[in-house]
Amino acid sequence: xxxxxxxxLLAVTPATLLAADTPTAEAILDRYVEVTGGKAAYEGLKxxxxxxxxxxxxxxxxxxxxxxxxxxxxSYNVVEIDGVGKIEEGFHEGIAxxxxxxxxxxxxxxxxxxxxxxxxxxxRDARWRDVYSKAELSGDETIDGVVCFKLVLTPKExxxxxxxxxxxxxxxxxxxxxxxxxxxxxxxVESTLGEYxxxxxxxxxxxxxxxxxGQELSVTISTxxxxxxxxxxxxxxxxxxxxxxxxxxxxxxx
Amino acid sequence: MRxxxxxxxxxxxxSPSLRAQPDRDTxxxxxKVWQTVQxxxxxxxxxxxxxxxxxxxxxxxAYRAKVEHAADNSEARRLMSEMLGLLGQSHFxxxxxxxxxxxxxxxxxxxxxGIEPVLVGSAVLVMRVEPxxxxxxxxxxxxxxxxxxxxxxxxxxxxxxxxxDPSVKQRNLLLRWGVLGRLSGPSGTTVRVEFVDGAGxxxxxxxxxxxxxxTRVRFGFMxxxxxxxxxxxxxxxxxxxxxxxxxxxxxxxxxxxxAVKTCTGGKSCRGFIIDLRGNPGGLAILASGMAGFFIDQPxxxxxxxxxxxxxxxLVVNPRVDTFSGPLAVLVDGASVSTSEIMAGGLQDxxxxxxxxxxxxxAALPSNVERLPNGDLFQYAVxxxxxxxxxxxxxxxxxxxxxxxxxxxxxxxxxxxxxEAAINWIGxxxxx
Numbered sequence: 001x002x003x004x005x006x007x008x009l010l011a012v013t014p015a016t017l018l019a020a021d022t023p024t025a026e027a028i029l030d031r032y033v034e035v036t037g038g039k040a041a042y043e044g045l046k047x048x049x050x051x052x053x054x055x056x057x058x059x060x061x062x063x064x065x066x067x068x069x070x071x072x073x074x075s076y077n078v079v080e081i082d083g084v085g086k087i088e089e090g091f092h093e094g095i096a097x098x099x100x101x102x103x104x105x106x107x108x109x110x111x112x113x114x115x116x117x118x119x120x121x122x123x124r125d126a127r128w129r130d131v132y133s134k135a136e137l138s139g140d141e142t143i144d145g146v147v148c149f150k151l152v153l154t155p156k157e158x159x160x161x162x163x164x165x166x167x168x169x170x171x172x173x174x175x176x177x178x179x180x181x182x183x184x185x186x187x188x189v190e191s192t193l194g195e196y197x198x199x200x201x202x203x204x205x206x207x208x209x210x211x212x213x214g215q216e217l218s219v220t221i222s223t224x225x226x227x228x229x230x231x232x233x234x235x236x237x238x239x240x241x242x243x244x245x246x247x248x249x250x251x252x253x254x
Numbered sequence: 255m256r257x258x259x260x261x262x263x264x265x266x267x268x269s270p271s272l273r274a275q276p277d278r279d280t281x282x283x284x285x286k287v288w289q290t291v292q293x294x295x296x297x298x299x300x301x302x303x304x305x306x307x308x309x310x311x312x313x314x315x316a317y318r319a320k321v322e323h324a325a326d327n328s329e330a331r332r333l334m335s336e337m338l339g340l341l342g343q344s345h346f347x348x349x350x351x352x353x354x355x356x357x358x359x360x361x362x363x364x365x366x367x368g369i370e371p372v373l374v375g376s377a378v379l380v381m382r383v384e385p386x387x388x389x390x391x392x393x394x395x396x397x398x399x400x401x402x403x404x405x406x407x408x409x410x411x412x413x414x415x416x417x418x419d420p421s422v423k424q425r426n427l428l429l430r431w432g433v434l435g436r437l438s439g440p441s442g443t444t445v446r447v448e449f450v451d452g453a454g455x456x457x458x459x460x461x462x463x464x465x466x467x468x469t470r471v472r473f474g475f476m477x478x479x480x481x482x483x484x485x486x487x488x489x490x491x492x493x494x495x496x497x498x499x500x501x502x503x504x505x506x507x508x509x510x511x512x513a514v515k516t517c518t519g520g521k522s523c524r525g526f527i528i529d530l531r532g533n534p535g536g537l538a539i540l541a542s543g544m545a546g547f548f549i550d551q552p553x554x555x556x557x558x559x560x561x562x563x564x565x566x567x568l569v570v571n572p573r574v575d576t577f578s579g580p581l582a583v584l585v586d587g588a589s590v591s592t593s594e595i596m597a598g599g600l601q602d603x604x605x606x607x608x609x610x611x612x613x614x615x616a617a618l619p620s621n622v623e624r625l626p627n628g629d630l631f632q633y634a635v636x637x638x639x640x641x642x643x644x645x646x647x648x649x650x651x652x653x654x655x656x657x658x659x660x661x662x663x664x665x666x667x668x669x670x671x672x673e674a675a676i677n678w679i680g681x682x683x684x685x
Contacts, residue, residue: 058621060622083472085504100503101503103543105574214564244574248552
């Protein structure tokens, strides 16, 4: 009987304490939506345009970046780097693609495609229930002196989980870490977000510092504009990407 | 990953500084160099015992003391380079910031003679004379032996290199850069060069130094570099391209694509030749980008880069229209880094036949960062294993058909390596 009581205590105590001290994962994600703009504002989104500067300071590499999303969940991102040229990527009508002067055009598949589909979703933070099948609170972690909730999110499309950290005090997202599936292989990626600013009624991080395969990349967001008209043609992949997509579709499955 | 450098060029840019006494920034630079290797070297166990029997940690203390007592920054830089040399790998180098700031315009590109040298036996010969160059203007001919450039005795330079360490696989490359460095300077000036001509007579020329052809390109902290791209038809149905470096993706890949397009889509082209002789490399990803014009199978790769934390595949993206005919790649001892990745990868995939002589065996992808004292630090971040499982570092790409260069052939205006590739293409069955 005593063993049973102890077992019961051990089984119940952590959950009870957790419930008393911390919100649920769902509540943390919903709070993020509220502190960054509110559900109603997110629901009113039709388009999103972002501009910024991408930099790898250690290597002296710098470029301008722009991103576009619309209500159809199409996306187009482009970075123009001195000495490298243009690197474009997008998602449009089921095609996740990339094109650069270095590697040429290509169509993404599998886990990589699933990731870009998720990234293309407009207001995905407010629609997290459509994006993730599971959200679990996995404890606390202190990042740069800031105590954060640690959440593990399982996407509906794809199998890779994402770990996201939200500041206890403010509700802002502090860090995202995941193993990203890329054409070159699986890469652990860690992005730390900071300096939240108001962009047209939404609060968003203006600085993003990413560590990936031993490289450090920083992004400074200059502008974010919402509900400005974006021509549909902006999201249409280049002709060579479409030709490759058609070729892949026509090829017999291996 | 897109931005990993495979540039071998920087290994040969060491130049002394004029500043006196190592300062705080130089000591900080030493620490950054040591720590970068400690934290980024792809195979940590290699650091436990290096060629001299010491560990990288032991080396720190020994070299820190040496650097602290160095007479000046120049000596400190030399010591750091010496320390990096203990790793026994290519693509670890300290590049003088002063070289980049002050000397690069005159030594890199402001003026060149337009001579492509080659080491044949112990003689340094003129392999190629660039059209419209100062050497062409001075009527220098391929096959001539170079005896002296300014005050430098070239055969003695070659001999010193050969005697210093006969095991150095990159001597052809080192010599090439040593010679090219002496054949460059401020544009509009001349350099005095002594040759032995085809008749065996000593000839002295004042060779004008001119702006090199092509466009100046740069990537990150690398010094500006001229990019040249040549396209030719050595036979009416064979396309030939040669470029001097894998940089400037928009410019280079655009020209490369145009060259391939003249052979795809039912156009008459029996074969394609890519000449990578003397090419020091550049952005590794351009090798797989170019391979996409010749490979139509998705999920093909040229090889794999092994970093400490991750493994990266150099995947080839097939283009919409690919050239499926015979492909020849020309290499020599001065084909380095990305050139080796491209040649070795295509060879392993049995997509290209390689002609010429063994490549330099310096095929490690690297980064270039600025140090606190303003110098540049190039460090390898990964090992490269070709698709066939070969480590190219220290070994190089061994051509399918080894073709040497002789003085007689050069004097006769022949290019035996190119001829071998043309003959092979001609012998392949027509599609």
